[in-house]
Amino acid sequence: MIASDRLTSIPERYPLVCQWEITCRCNLRCVMCYTDCFNRPEKIREELTTTEILRIMDELAEAGCIELALTGGEPLARSDFFDIYEHAKTGGFLVTLLTNGTLITEEIADRLAALPPHRIEISLHGITAHTFEQVTQGSGSFARCMRAIGLLCDRKLPLLLKTTAMTVNRDEVLTIKRYVNGLHESGHRVGYKLGEEMRLTLDGSDAPGLLALSDEELEDLNRQDAELWTEACRNQTSEAKPCTSGQQRFHIDAYGQLQLCSGNRRRGYDLRRGSFKEGFYQHLPAFPCPAKADPQAALLQPSASHA
Amino acid sequence: MTALVNWTDKIYAKNSDFVQREVAGECILIPVRRQLTDVNSLYVLNETGAALWRRMDGKTPLQAITLDFLNEFDVTQTQLEKDVASLIEDLLSIHAIREASPES
Secondary structure, three states: OEEEOOOOOOOOOOOOEEEEEOOOOOOOOOOOOOOHHHOOHHHHOOOOOHHHHHHHHHHHHHHOOOEEEEEOOOHHHOOOHHHHHHHHHHOOOEEEEEEOOOOOOHHHHHHHHHOOOOEEEEEOOOOOHHHHHHHHOOOOHHHHHHHHHHHHHHOOOOEEEEEEOOOOOHHHHHHHHHHHHHHHHOOOOEEEEEEOOOOOOOOOOOHHHHHOOOHHHHHHHHOOOHHHHHHHHHHHHOOOOOOOEOOOEEEEOOOOEEEOEOOEOOOOEEOOOOOHHHHHHHHHHHOOOOOOOOOOHHHHOOOOOOO | OOOOOHHHHOEEEEOOOEEEEEEOOEEEEEEOOOOHHHHOOEEEEOHHHHHHHHHOOOOOEHHHHHHHHHHHOOOOHHHHHHHHHHHHHHHHHOOOEEEEOOOO
């Protein structure tokens, strides 16, 4: 028997990691959210049922998928969340839960601790109620989020707190990071990640982009913290690599569409109608991605010769 | 064939804290009720280990399992005993299995 941090013999193309947007439902209305446009009754009625989700999840397991990130919307806004979560855990998935935290009660924290996730990622977009709730548009949401962080820390669950840098919260980003560092230094298993990407909404609006910081503003922000600056420099200097979405990672939306990634929903394969293996192996490779290496390009290039 | 040593009289049962998954041809054990960091890692079983894990049902003595393996695998009894003993030790150390009584 070999103890291993990672599997070493995974083929280049293998369905290892799934990000699954199990709902667009959410109790908050975050100003930059790209799924909130589908957080309405008629779209929610179209979402996968519990039975459909569990059936597809079994297909993922059978295909060898092992890392499963449950996201939304707000996953905990589904009344059947724990049916889904517990099925994933007992099925042997390494589950990451992406949540706004505000629905986490003591009882829910206990249930999570009883079947601990690989990681819980919580969006923390402000460190004051004013800023946080300017983003979430939910009265009392800051207090609930902070309480959730405390409940999960108390249960020693691994957390990643994330902020999307925007015009409305840029003045609090460094304070948020210091707060997270303080938790970490106190012995809690908490990490921090600053995000900068603002996406078009699922119905095509670029409204979230109005909240984006300019490149200069982001640079100014990152320069104020050594770790953020190091990360920013690493991202700037690394050469653009071809997108590998669809190779070992894939995305499933709330309606059962298998897609390359959450940022590319140009095409989908309907998992309500077809099997996961057929979708992954026969359809996904043909889905368009502007950041993918052009398979024809290699054929057009002469073999390298060095004088 | 000589009798297998006494420890093979024991019966082992899987701990429901662990789930076995097949990933890219590898047999791995994943802790369900403990965090990965509590047991440090995933556990990848070799061919013998995977076969042993599948056969441990809390009822069948290790001796019966290992005798079957001698017929199934191209391995000497000495090597098999050594491999199985090592594996049992590893699985016990991470609490993936527990000793079961014959009547349980």
